[in-house]
Amino acid sequence: MNNLYPIQTKVDASKRQQLLNQRPLLIWFTGLSGSGKSTLAVQLEAMLYDRSYKTYLLDGDNIRTGLNKDLTFTEEGRVENIRRIGEVGKLMVDAGLVVLSAFISPFEADRQQVRNIVGRQNYFEVFVDTPLEICEQRDVKGLYRKARAGEVKNFTGIDSPYERPSAPDIRIETDKISIEDAVENLFRTIESRITRKH
Template sequence: MSTPYIDKEVNGEKSSDVVWHQAAVSHQDRVKLNGHKAAVLWFTGLSGSGKSTVANAVDVMLYQHGVKTYLLDGDNVRHGLNGDLGFSDQARVENIRRIGEVAKLFVDAGLLVSSAFISPFNVDRKMVRDLLKEGEFIEVFIDTPLEICEKRDPKGLYQKARAGEIKNFTGIDSAYEAPINPEIHLQTDGKSAQQCALEVLNYLKLHEYL
């Protein structure tokens, strides 16, 4: 059973002995070597909306264009880095905080990193945006109606949530706050994952990330 995270800092303060180490190879050096800008593509949407599918399709297209990338997926991260977290609101906040910090490191390395997480709360997505510089956080709203997500239900999670077997399930008994002004708004109904991925790629080209 997963346990919620526990803050292990004394009195909530970081030690003064912890100092950021400035690497000899700079962020700018890595971006120049890679030949493209670095940023986070933050895919958000309901469970079953197609976040991971679209993010994977985008990652393949970027790879084919010779772009240095990495893909962070919600389920994969919970197998390791966030394996100690449950699904309470507090644990969800910590889940996103950790991912934001990891994504920031990938950006510092000069990569275009895709993050596919439900990340249901606007304030938490803003928290990640605020970790990064202007233009380094690209919010991608995978806008799929709840009824379509439920029909897909690839993992049977909605069925379990409706039966009361899963608590705090986003869209059922836990809120999902849709992005207010995302950089990319993908209304997926009637579109293939490839079509959605092309919209993301076109955004990146138009705004000169590639």
């Protein structure tokens, strides 16, 4: 951190929020592969767009084929993956956006780190709590079958751990509630956080 002199901008976060007429938030979806993170994030983003919120969706598979394509699925790779998403999320929150992110993010310490990077008040954790058996039945991408066959290593829930969030802002049991109801619940819960008070 030596010899670095961050510049002072004339346009700051509060001015951008005024212009965008919203308050930023990082909505962090965590859960097993196939739990429903992407499905819910996509639907919630569409609902926010319809209500004129400015959003951006960061999704595991997209980021892993771009920004983080140099990283592996080892523990080290997963930790660095999430750290970078946290930093990107911080920039986007500073830019004033409602950011939705959908990553397995299996480790509590990494989620805590994101919360610290982006700031506690800017972080909203959604635990997509779907039992492993259901995720495995869905097997959206055929990866559970491959993991059971030993063709995919370090697969969360099979041979890599998932640490359940200890205090999520909301928990969604997708085996008990429809996609539509879950998204409705989510929107109602975050609405006051992203709406500007005049």
